Amino acid sequence: MSSLSRDDVAHLAGLARIDLSDAELDKMVGELSVILESVAKVQQAGAEDAPPMSHPMPLTNVTRPDEVRPSLGADAALAMAPASELQRFSVPRILAED
Amino acid sequence: MSTATTEPVLSYDEALEKFDPVMGLEVHVELNTKTKMFCGCATEFGAEPNTQVCPVCLGLPGALPVVNEKAVESAIRIGLALNCEIAEWCRFARKNYFYPDMPKNFQTSQYDEPIAFNGWLDVEIPAASGDGTEVFRVEIERAHMEEDTGKSLHVGGSTGRIHGAEYSLVDYNRAGIPLIEIVTKPLRGAGERAPEVAKAYVATLRDLLRALHVSDVRMEQGSLRCDANLSLRAKAADGQAQDDVPLGTRTETKNVNSLRSVERAVRYEICRQAAILDGGDKVTQETRHWHEDTGVTTSGREKSDAEDYRYFPEPDLVPVAPARETVDELRTTLPEPPAQRRKRLQADWGYSDLEMRDVVNAGAVELIELSVEAGATPAGARKWWTGELARRANAEGKGVDEFGVTPEHVAELDRTVKDGRLNDSMARQVLDGVIAGEGSPVEVADARGLELVQDDDALEAAVDKVIEANPDVAEKVRSGKVQAAGALIGQVMKEMKGQADAGKARQIILSRLGVG
Numbered sequence A: 001m002s003s004l005s006r007d008d009v010a011h012l013a014g015l016a017r018i019d020l021s022d023a024e025l026d027k028m029v030g031e032l033s034v035i036l037e038s039v040a041k042v043q044q045a046g047a048e049d050a051p052p053m054s055h056p057m058p059l060t061n062v063t064r065p066d067e068v069r070p071s072l073g074a075d076a077a078l079a080m081a082p083a084s085e086l087q088r089f090s091v092p093r094i095l096a097e098d
Numbered sequence B: 001m002s003t004a005t006t007e008p009v010l011s012y013d014e015a016l017e018k019f020d021p022v023m024g025l026e027v028h029v030e031l032n033t034k035t036k037m038f039c040g041c042a043t044e045f046g047a048e049p050n051t052q053v054c055p056v057c058l059g060l061p062g063a064l065p066v067v068n069e070k071a072v073e074s075a076i077r078i079g080l081a082l083n084c085e086i087a088e089w090c091r092f093a094r095k096n097y098f099y100p101d102m103p104k105n106f107q108t109s110q111y112d113e114p115i116a117f118n119g120w121l122d123v124e125i126p127a128a129s130g131d132g133t134e135v136f137r138v139e140i141e142r143a144h145m146e147e148d149t150g151k152s153l154h155v156g157g158s159t160g161r162i163h164g165a166e167y168s169l170v171d172y173n174r175a176g177i178p179l180i181e182i183v184t185k186p187l188r189g190a191g192e193r194a195p196e197v198a199k200a201y202v203a204t205l206r207d208l209l210r211a212l213h214v215s216d217v218r219m220e221q222g223s224l225r226c227d228a229n230l231s232l233r234a235k236a237a238d239g240q241a242q243d244d245v246p247l248g249t250r251t252e253t254k255n256v257n258s259l260r261s262v263e264r265a266v267r268y269e270i271c272r273q274a275a276i277l278d279g280g281d282k283v284t285q286e287t288r289h290w291h292e293d294t295g296v297t298t299s300g301r302e303k304s305d306a307e308d309y310r311y312f313p314e315p316d317l318v319p320v321a322p323a324r325e326t327v328d329e330l331r332t333t334l335p336e337p338p339a340q341r342r343k344r345l346q347a348d349w350g351y352s353d354l355e356m357r358d359v360v361n362a363g364a365v366e367l368i369e370l371s372v373e374a375g376a377t378p379a380g381a382r383k384w385w386t387g388e389l390a391r392r393a394n395a396e397g398k399g400v401d402e403f404g405v406t407p408e409h410v411a412e413l414d415r416t417v418k419d420g421r422l423n424d425s426m427a428r429q430v431l432d433g434v435i436a437g438e439g440s441p442v443e444v445a446d447a448r449g450l451e452l453v454q455d456d457d458a459l460e461a462a463v464d465k466v467i468e469a470n471p472d473v474a475e476k477v478r479s480g481k482v483q484a485a486g487a488l489i490g491q492v493m494k495e496m497k498g499q500a501d502a503g504k505a506r507q508i509i510l511s512r513l514g515v516g
């Protein structure tokens, strides 16, 4: 499962709406395969006795103060969307009220 | 989509004769933090669309959320005020769903580890005997932290209503605003008082949240929203305990966004479900939408297809483990409980039981408190909030706080009357102007040229003229029938085109006639 084809990466890039040049595609095929192989090593660990955990670090209460930080701005935010109108993201119709 | 389709309903009395209602209330409250739950974006209401968004709340790849400490603090204070236990350790969870109101395809919420749980809130409703109040204890299941969703605008389609919409436009300013969801345990035993209890619960909760200063609690702006779950079960047979009768299928009514609607929506669902069950059919488990204008609920999506949210612990956030000292410290910041507070305020303000009940029913306790703080007299504040404003609120099916009139406005209005600048009828005109958005009371009075004539010479001249024109009445007053002066005062006011101080006019009349 860890071998990734160039078509797979092109397909994923399409789903994620990321434009990749041919050179970038080639590079990503190699890099993503290495990542997948590394992650696959986890499957070799004997996990029978280990309790499930949701976070790799034994940290709690990581918070930030309630202070406003600059936002992206509507133009920058909407530039990433395939379609927009009235300064809002345009999406396929949805059926319930907010 | 047509909302005109009316479903059969049973009369309320008949429904209650045959069935026992069980309610569950879910209240979502938007916190008034300056920033969002997991990012530093501002939370201003009414900002231009998509101006308060960033990589975190837009769910862009690689963005990392960090919890707002103030939001956690508010959540704990809410939990404590609701007499809940506070979790020693709890996590956030991803609630997965595919719906564009959350750009991440999940909502960060809490699942089986809420920050607060097992509490209660006592609510007061007028006693069935009509004398005093009775207390109904609402058990709280949990209060958990989550984030609000974006707002959608539906475009196209023949009717403009959502089902005809061809596409939707989304504004993510609201996505990520801290939200506390407060869920009750099933409320049983309220019987025919169920709709009233529901309303009183939301009102009490609203007052409590307001007193905690954790939210604007403005139902009309959506910062406090209520979903009402309701089911009916058969009335217990003779000798059977009502709680031995199994619960019926419930519906969840959304979009109930005023206190009055909470009561109406619960009442409507009781009558609608009763008609279904009475006809031998089954209630469908579903989400229903409340329509304020027509006073009915209509079917939304069926609940079953949305139930599988594949919750799992949020890997991007670490657990929240409030230290017991922190919790104890926050406990000391709690306001006094609402019922106790009402008793204290009633004594401070010198209101009768009846006056206080009107104040509570109008949802004006906090508003009057703020008005008095802003300089209004208790009597003046009560007069405006439970008189003129409550009258308009009833007529328009709104809350007294939904006219854009603030406690500061009421204090200013009260002051202008006390100072003798305006009389009552002028003050009501000024209030019209404030509601119409013309500015503060003084600004409205200035702009509309409303002012009592302070010119004593003019008033005295008017009095003399009226006495001369009414020698019979004047004689009566002179001979001691002081109440006859009323007729003269009326004419003086007319002479002054309403722009005089009636009290002063009376004084001058009486002194002119030798009885003052």
Ligand SMILES: [Zn+2]
Binding pocket: B036, B039, B040, B041, B052, B053, B054, B055, B056, B057, B058, B176
């Ligand atoms: Zn943000």
